[in-house]
Amino acid sequence: MAAHGNVSRSPRPASCGQRLAEINRREGAARALRVLVDAGGCHGFQYRLELTDRSEEDDVVFERDGSRVVVDAMSLDMIRGSTIDFVDELIGSSFQVVGNPNAESACGCKTSFSIKI
């Protein structure tokens, strides 16, 4: 790591809102982060995160630091109470749904989870 002196990691990972604003500023767009829950993965349900400028009828919009996260009603039921964060780890940086109180267990890659019934 020492050889890459110009690679710096912020002491505290940037929050989801800051990172989203940064992406939009760089690309000159005003896109929102869509969080979807789909069936799939080894634990039954998986998160799908994508940048979008479309909104659907049943969307719920969350706004922070001038950035928006949109979630449809069906997905919201399964992630209610979670935090959307931008996680900066050695394995890679990504937006993640963390601390989902509706999830019972998750698979190794953290994209798939099972629901408490």
Place this chain on the structure above:
Amino acid sequence: MTATRPAAAAAALLAHSRRAAAASARPQIALWRATGARWLSSEAHPDRPAVHLPLGDADVFARLDGRAVVRIDGPDSVPFLQGMVTNQMTLVERGGAGILAAFLNAQGRILFDAFIFPENKGSEFPHPSFLIDCDVMVAELLETHLKRYKLRRKIAISNASDSLAVWQAWGRSSDLLWGSYVSRDCARHVPIGGIVPKESFCDVGCRDPRNKQLGVRFVLDRAAVPKLPTTFERVGADEFTLRRMMLGIPEGAADFFYEHSLPLESNLEFMSGVDFRKGCYLGQELTIRTYHTGVTRKRIVPIQIFKADQALPTQLTLDRGVSFELPESQSDLKPVGAAEKSTRGRGTGAVGKFCSGMNNIGLALVRLEHVHSSSGSQQILGEDAPGAPPGDLVLSNGLHARAFAPAWWPQAPPA
């Protein structure tokens, strides 16, 4: 799927032969190429079960009334099922023969064992539509399970058991049934070189992927009777169950314990029900990890049940004269003499669980060091005390049992 359309002359011939057939006392006579047998008209099938040795090679068939059929229909059927089952959906994506698969929960435990058949028909074929053949006892649970994971998928889930029934045909010529097209009843009247209209005996089914000796499994309209060659005789579904048990093939909720059984312990990979190369599906993590550790200490095996004072069986032999009162599914099996040794503190001392049985045979999930090889009583697998012959087992109701490894299991080459 459809028969070659006959030319006008052949069509006239066909109409003629149909009239002739209707007038004749023996309707629907055609050549069954492989066996030389004749087609049997539906009314000639005897409903009374005939007696056959369960592992004999006589041609027989049975309707399996203990099975239900759930239909999944819609453009997202394949990706949806691909994320839910242990086998590879690309095998059936474009129609053809069905596959065996299991539905697991997130912990990798079995919920249901099932056949997945592409519904090879309809005006929009290959419009994705699949029939799931499962134990009737858990059909509702399966529907609920599927609906929980449906979310936005464009699929319709419905129970089709009222309109469809599951059949099995086995015996020496059953292997020739699936995938071969046979001449229709007019074949004998076609001039040399003429086009012979052909049809398959069934559109939905497969050669049973679990074991060759189980023949062919297929789905028909509930009102229909299979059009099989006359060599095939109808028997009761119990005959199939006996044959299945003697081969050590588990099927249905009594053998696959809901939320408890594991795919490899239930021989699912021996029965071509698991694809270890496919991507994520519900319950994959534990399954693939177990596979790569390469160790399975228990498996479902056939057992012979006998009274404590009877002679010890040396190989699996069905006795139809016996009807033991059998213990419940999932009840414990302990080694003979374990009652005195139960102070060792290793749980209950159980080395297996009973699955299901009939007459004097059954299936049980047993630790492999307690399983006899099918040829004799020497130990074949297991880790404890190599060379020591495995002892016998006691069912929870006091009957004794001896577990045998099926001869068709993959064998290690002799050392």
